Amino acid sequence: MRSLFIRTLAALLAAGALWLAWVVAVPVSLPTTPYSVTVGPNRTLSQVARTLEEEGAIRNRWVMIALSRASGADRKLKAGLYEFSSPVAMWQILRRLSEGSPDQPSVTVIEGWTFRQFRQALAREKDLKPVSAGWSEDRVMAELGATGQSAEGMFFPSTYFFVPGSSDVDVMRRAYRTMQQHLQSAWDARQEGLPYSNPYEMLIMASLIEKETSKEADRPQVSSVFVNRLKIGMRLQTDPSVIYGMGERYQGRIGKEGLRRDTPYNTYTRAGLPPTPIALPGQAALTAAAQPVESRALYFVARGDGTTHFSESLPEHNAAVRKFILKKGE
Known part of the structure; x- marks a missing residue:
């Protein structure tokens, strides 16, 4: 009985080894010729393996993921476009990806x-x-x-x-x-009545929105606050613009002196938009600048969990500051 068990186990192990060798070492006919896969800057090897499996370039993504982790290849990915012109084995793809030699960097x-x-x-x-x-x-x-x-x-x-x-x-x-x-495109699709004289002013607004929040869902609301303030002549009072104007003087904290020091970018001391953008805004920020939500909000404060609280009045805003910044009144 024991002998039968050992023979069966040996047979299973041999079959498993043969299957693994087939998955890893036997070339796969490419779904297209040439076949290319793009590795983006924030893409993990697990995500790349899923794409390769779904497109038929490898036989099993889990084997590739395990192999990449065991070899350290998952930590060596370099963004770029990788192109293959003939049937290729999984280990060959993995080697290309880990060597970081894309056809197009x-x-x-x-x-x-x-x-x-x-x-x-x-x-x-x-x-x-x-x-x-x-x-x-x-x-x-x-x-x-x-x-x-x-x-x-x-x-x-x-x-x-x-x-x-x-x-x-x-x-x-x-x-x-x-x-x-x-x-x-964003300018052409903008809402009516926005306080911008030209696309460049909207670009400046988009850069402020970009730096104020990384949460895409909050950007149209941040835009609304800034638009509402511009319409009534209220200063924007946005810290990222102040920080940009401080340049190398900024050491991680603005402080009262920084808020009082007048620069073209100090939106506490000067009304209106700063003279130029303060960063490179992405599509979400451009869209938010062109299409803010309708609201009467004039203030906002970070909740500390990545989201933002918006207020229509100063008393409401002060209460939110006490709750989320000073941690009082909870």
Whole structure:
């Protein structure tokens, strides 16, 4: 009886080993030729494996996930577009992904970045020629055909693929043109009666919204507060703009002195919008600036859980501050 059990177990193990070898080492006919898979900047190997399985490029995603974790490949992914032109085995795909050698590398521009952070990201890309290294902001904008325009806020956050050997200016030009397209679309779809004279003012508003909250559902309401304030001549009093105006003086805290120090970006000391955007706004912020919700709210405060509390009156707002910021009155 024991001998039968051992033989059966051995047979099962042998069958399992053969199946595993088939899954990992035997090439799979590609769903299309050439076949490509895109690895985004925040994509995990588990997500990539699911896509590969659903599209028929691998036989079993769970095996790939386990293999990637055991080998450490899941920690070595590099964003980019990977292309395969002939039948390929799972281990070959995994090796390509872990070696970080995409056919088309990419650079990702994050929502809320400043122009300075955008340039730093471009400078880190070894496959991009640093043509603009040492250029002033004015020269960059002149090269893009926008002489005299501030660079801040003028580049759309997205992932941009490029051919190795391209210049950083090539990526800048694409990001600039993409922002122009998205901004114009948002402007064309804007509500009537908004307090913007032109698309650029709406872009400034979008950048304030982008920096005030990362929660997409709250952005139209934040937009409503700012729009309501502009309509009645009330100062925006938005901290991110003050911080932007402080520049390198900002060390993690504004303080009373920072709120009182007048700069073109201090929305506590100056009425209206700041002179330029303060960051690169994404699509959600652009849409919120163009289409705020209808409300009478004039104040908002972070609840501390990622959401925002909106108030129509100062007493209501002060009570919310005591509850969510000072932790009183609960």
